[in-house]
Amino acid sequence: MTSGIFWIRGRVMNYSIVRHVVAWVIFFAGVFMLLPFLVGLYYREEAALVYLITGAVCIVIGLIAKAKPVKSKVFYAKEGFVATALCWIFFGLAGAVPFVLSGEIPFYIDALFESVSGFTTTGASILNDVEALSHASLFWRSLLNWIGGMGILIFVMAVMPLAGSYNMHLMRAESPGPSVGKLFPRVKQTALMLYGMYIVLTAIQIILLRIFGLSNFQAVATSFSTAATGGFGILNTSAASFTPAVQNIITVFMILFAVNFNVFFLIVMRKLKMAVKNEEVRYYFIIYGSAVALITINALHCFQSVREALHHSAFTVASIMSTTGFSTVDYGQWPMFSQILLVMIMFVGGCAGSTGGGMKVSRIILLLKVAKNEMSYLIHPRRVRQIRLNGQPVNKETVRSVQSYLLVYICIGVLSVLLVALDEFDFGTTFSSVATALNNVGPGIGLVGPSGNFSVFSPLSKIVLILDMLAGRLELFPLVMLSWPGTWRKWK
Numbered sequence: 368m369t370s371g372i373f374w375i376r377g378r379v380m381n382y383s384i385v386r387h388v389v390a391w392v393i394f395f396a397g398v399f400m401l402l403p404f405l406v407g408l409y410y411r412e413e414a415a416l417v418y419l420i421t422g423a424v425c426i427v428i429g430l431i432a433k434a435k436p437v438k439s440k441v442f443y444a445k446e447g448f449v450a451t452a453l454c455w456i457f458f459g460l461a462g463a464v465p466f467v468l469s470g471e472i473p474f475y476i477d478a479l480f481e482s483v484s485g486f487t488t489t490g491a492s493i494l495n496d497v498e499a500l501s502h503a504s505l506f507w508r509s510l511l512n513w514i515g516g517m518g519i520l521i522f523v524m525a526v527m528p529l530a531g532s533y534n535m536h537l538m539r540a541e542s543p544g545p546s547v548g549k550l551f552p553r554v555k556q557t558a559l560m561l562y563g564m565y566i567v568l569t570a571i572q573i574i575l576l577r578i579f580g581l582s583n584f585q586a587v588a589t590s591f592s593t594a595a596t597g598g599f600g601i602l603n604t605s606a607a608s609f610t611p612a613v614q615n616i617i618t619v620f621m622i623l624f625a626v627n628f629n630v631f632f633l634i635v636m637r638k639l640k641m642a643v644k645n646e647e648v649r650y651y652f653i654i655y656g657s658a659v660a661l662i663t664i665n666a667l668h669c670f671q672s673v674r675e676a677l678h679h680s681a682f683t684v685a686s687i688m689s690t691t692g693f694s695t696v697d698y699g700q701w702p703m704f705s706q707i708l709l710v711m712i713m714f715v716g717g718c719a720g721s722t723g724g725g726m727k728v729s730r731i732i733l734l735l736k737v738a739k740n741e742m743s744y745l746i747h748p749r750r751v752r753q754i755r756l757n758g759q760p761v762n763k764e765t766v767r768s769v770q771s772y773l774l775v776y777i778c779i780g781v782l783s784v785l786l787v788a789l790d791e792f793d794f795g796t797t798f799s800s801v802a803t804a805l806n807n808v809g810p811g812i813g814l815v816g817p818s819g820n821f822s823v824f825s826p827l828s829k830i831v832l833i834l835d836m837l838a839g840r841l842e843l844f845p846l847v848m849l850s851w852p853g854t855w856r857k858w859k
């Protein structure tokens with residue numbers, strides 16, 4: 368075996384391929400920064416120069432880092448998880464620099480919170496006045512959303528080859544959901560198709576928003592945040608200042624982008640029956656419709672008409688369940704039943720293989736089926752039942768992975784709540800801040816509701832929430848693996 372490579376046991380990690388992948392991501396971080404530079408240049412803003420300089424530095428660092436030859440392009444799951452986690456961390460670190468250098472977010476921890484929140488598509492903010500930012504920085508926040516929505520590594524794989532068939536380990540580490548499959552035999556083809564559908568849907572929303580009255584800048588920035596289910600608004604009022612027609616468009620696309628992209632692929636391939644029969648998507652719409660109906664009835668007295676109640680309920684549920692985080696009203700003023708229901712669907716999230724966050728509908732379905740199986744076993748011990756999803760049997764490895772995910776999810780959530788509780792805020796603020804960070808939602812309840820933000824927290828709590836946002840977006844295990852001693856141990 369080539370020196371410098373190892374499997375889970377008996378060999379050392381392929382550090383060179385990890386460095387190579389991270390170098391490519393840093394390089395593209397610099398390339399992406401040239402876009403807000405152009406925006407700032409168009410609006411004649413001083414911040415434009417900051418993005419040009421920072422972008423150039425990232426490009427140079429990336430080129431230098433990847434100049435060193437890779438010992439071997441062979442790598443496995445461990446390298447894929449480590450590389451993915453490091454890529455997201457370094458991209459977040461780099462993304463925060465322009466905010467600080469421009470003076471728009473003076474403290475680096477706050478800038479890092481904003482950067483990671485954008486890149487992980489969380490949409491939580493520490494800014495009290497979003498509209499005070501330059502157009503360049505507003506665009507950068509929305510662009511961070513959009514890049515993080517589909518995943519930076521999937522973009523890299525779409526643009527250029529990394530490591531042949533082995534790059535599937537990167538896709539699995541970055542893609543949301545209990546499992547990930549290839550749409551085509553080659554991973555690069557799959558990545559191209561995913562980004563192709565992502566770009567087309569984003570472009571359609573931009574066109575519709577322009578037709579219904581938004582400016583070019585507003586349409587692009589809002590569409591970027593919607594597509595990524597990130598929720599970074601460009602107005603202090605989030606989406607409340609938009610017309611009902613614009614809000615309806617955003618509602619539809621928030622719902623669509625939280626649907627498994629494999630379903631869109633089936634539709635493109637004219638396999639409508641298979642798309643309609645997708646069990647996860649079916650339950651996703653059932654949960655969404657049920658939540659909208661219940662909240663509309665419960666919060667009806669908060670509005671002047673049933674139509675208005677239905678409009679804002681549909682928008683808010685779509686925003687929370689897709690983990691986008693846009694708002695049209697302060698749902699903190701709604702009845703407690705509605706608020707608790709929103710928190711519950713916050714944990715559910717969108718579908719696997721979408722840009723939505725949360726635990727994912729597929730995991731919830733599998734966990735319920737496992738519980739049903741256990742009850743059936745207690746009643747009929749000799750009866751054997753196989754768990755199925757979409758008519759296909761689910762292997763034991765997937766079930767074990769989902770159960771492990773739930774355990775790690777609970778452990779991280781409990782520990783985070785305890786640490787954030789040191790700030791001595793009320794339970795709603797403390798609990799929902801962790802929940803919204805871990806599920807990449809954005810707004811919570813209490814002080815972090817639609818009318819508040821995360822600036823009230825201490826630096827320690829912000830760091831905890833930053834780690835929660837990264838963990839939630841990367842499905843926990845890539846980030847956990849960085850702190851696992853066995854990851855770095857050299858076995859003999």
